[in-house]
Amino acid sequence: MPAAGKARASTGARERLMAATEQIMGDEGYAAATSRRVAELAGVKSTLVYYYFPTMDDLFVAVLCESGERALARMRAALTADDPLRVLWLINTDTRYTRLSTEWMALANHRKVIGAELKVFAERVRDIETAAVTMVLRAHGVDLTEFPPVVMSILLTGAARIICNESAVGMVQGHEQLRTFIEQFIAHYPLAVRPADQGGPG
Template sequence: MASERRSSEESAKTRTAILDATEKIMREKGYAAVSSRRVAAVAGLKSQLVHYHFGTMDDLFLALFRRTEEAFFTSHMRASASSNPLQMLWDRSIDARGNRLVAEFMALAHHREAIRTELARAAKRIRNVETAVWARMLEEHGISPETCPPVVASVLMAGISRALATEAALGVSVGHAETLAFVERYLQQMGLQRRPTETPARKKRP
């Protein structure tokens, strides 16, 4: 029993190391740079172990996406339950580190049907959470859904953050500061922005 438990723990550690290495490569070099040999080298393992634990590279990408999506969803749920959920969700949506990996999975989805299916499922899941938050907050502040449809607000928030992330990856920052300021100002005017005492330190953007 003890040996089986140790074997299971070692297997879990190896799988985690492989997933961590794959994520690191995708963030730094892009999904096209991911190979079993490179993953193994970054993880400090033999390349055969990559296929032993994940079968194919598609299986590896899928496992990493599901791990990433679950962590992202959990974080979204925490944000939605905070005292200032819209600001928290906005902060998450413009997080450069998270957007980098999402962009790689979106690019990969053009070539992997399984990833495309999972990405669509995850997007719908997140959209439902964000729309529910918008609906609740708008109602609490007396803003009718006709004036600002919750689902439209959710789409706009996601679209703006995605556009900023895509352009930033290309080295384009024209209009970004103004757009960020506009969104912050809009949230503030609606009375939906977090109280000053809860505002986290925000990095200066170029």
């Protein structure tokens, strides 16, 4: 096989292994993502797992970085959306997203290298979320010392994750009221006019 063909085949196998790992983590939990199970789902020999990734930690880190960049791209979209708060709410109430986040947190508790990577990713997410909330509050002339954007972003996204995590085990008490409260909060702060266009708070 020509070198270019080998490179394409190599990339395909590596990507399939990463996709399989993420799928298993989301569907069955990180503990199910063994080299044998990942290879089986990816449709390759199990020896290829360690050909592309010296250790399972290397595989997990690669998946975290790749999926993290996709998640960050979704978060950045909130900054250009007409309704940033709603975008953040929808992202964080996406059960697939929150389920994977929970698995990464669980894995990070057992593997320090994953914890270090997850911290970097989480900080970038928090920065984007805070920037989106800051933009909305400033557009409405809200006193940011009274309502710190980072606190408001944590409350908004944290509420979303609580709903997802509790729903996963059948706990729904108070969820309807919380959703209604958040929906009213979001509706109260639309971003009809951006700060740069309105010439300051009204």
